Amino acid sequence: MSRIYEMCNDIDSKDLLQETEQLTGEERERLVDFMKREGILSESGKKKMHNVGRTVGWAAAAAALALVIVPNTSAKAAYAMEQIPILGNVIRVVTIRNYRFENENYSADIQEVKLEQGSGETAVGADGAETGEALRQEGNPGDVKLEGSIQTINESIEEMTDRLIARFEEQKELEGGHGSIDMSYEVVTDTDTWFTLRIDVTEIVGSGAQYQYYYHIDKTTGEIASLKNLFKEGADYITPISENIKEQMREEMQADESKIYWIDSEDEIVEQFEAIGEDQNFYLNEAGQIVICFDEYEVAPGYMGLVEFVVDEEAVAGIR
Numbered sequence: 001m002s003r004i005y006e007m008c009n010d011i012d013s014k015d016l017l018q019e020t021e022q023l024t025g026e027e028r029e030r031l032v033d034f035m036k037r038e039g040i041l042s043e044s045g046k047k048k049m050h051n052v053g054r055t056v057g058w059a060a061a062a063a064a065l066a067l068v069i070v071p072n073t074s075a076k077a078a079y080a081m082e083q084i085p086i087l088g089n090v091i092r093v094v095t096i097r098n099y100r101f102e103n104e105n106y107s108a109d110i111q112e113v114k115l116e117q118g119s120g121e122t123a124v125g126a127d128g129a130e131t132g133e134a135l136r137q138e139g140n141p142g143d144v145k146l147e148g149s150i151q152t153i154n155e156s157i158e159e160m161t162d163r164l165i166a167r168f169e170e171q172k173e174l175e176g177g178h179g180s181i182d183m184s185y186e187v188v189t190d191t192d193t194w195f196t197l198r199i200d201v202t203e204i205v206g207s208g209a210q211y212q213y214y215y216h217i218d219k220t221t222g223e224i225a226s227l228k229n230l231f232k233e234g235a236d237y238i239t240p241i242s243e244n245i246k247e248q249m250r251e252e253m254q255a256d257e258s259k260i261y262w263i264d265s266e267d268e269i270v271e272q273f274e275a276i277g278e279d280q281n282f283y284l285n286e287a288g289q290i291v292i293c294f295d296e297y298e299v300a301p302g303y304m305g306l307v308e309f310v311v312d313e314e315a316v317a318g319i320r
Helices: 002-022 025-037 057-072 075-082 141-171 238-255
Strands: 091-102 106-117 122-124 130-132 179-190 194-205 207-218 223-225 282-284 290-294 307-310
Touching: 091 141, 091 179, 106 141, 141 179, 141 194, 141 207, 141 223, 179 282, 194 282, 207 282, 238 290, 238 307
Parallel strands: 106 179
Antiparallel strands: 091 106, 122 130, 179 194, 194 207, 207 223, 282 290, 290 307
């Protein structure tokens, strides 16, 4: 949220707060009520300056004001607010196809989704000027990059969905077989600066397999992000993360005999875990920590399922 307040402070006096003259009586009441609830104003209507731990004075009011009166502000103010990631770069997930099939031997439930930029609608300000998409087309680089990233991700999801459906349709034509496939999604992270979509797939053909696809967008740049983007350019992040995960694996196996990871073993049947991949699956948890994810059978026997490890912040402190 600090990014929002910083950007609001840059624009509130020139591009936003002066537009309060265009507020209707009802809109003024909504804004004042919001500011009282957030502790910006006292019940008497005077501005509070001591409650900086919860809000940041009139900068917070500027963010609230945008949500209340953007359709009634000038195009300049609306465009300025679009530069704030959480308000300008809202990413929606929309279901566009549901493939379902079920008989005695086979079943499928595949949900295909696509991403949309949530602020893409065109609005008309009080002065008759178009805002939103019309201004974005004039050349906001961040939005252009975001649109390209969303298109690339959508194409990847479509290709994956088509491939899964085609494979299932081939399988269900086989006599005497059994199988199922399920595909769903979850928005794992959605903050003012970062977005992560996870696609979950479970396939059962004889034996089962669970795997995941992660798609990340850095909202501050509009670009698709990968694990390396979390670290300083050129930094070796693979080694410290891999060693930290191995340490956690050993600790878990020592504490619980039922847990098995494929490390420190002379078993030649399975491939031993040596290091994460350059494009290893990951996400950021609510605390901003890196969580490394492994598919079923990737680093452990199938009964262990999907496994995750929260990377110790000290292990990567010098390179983030």
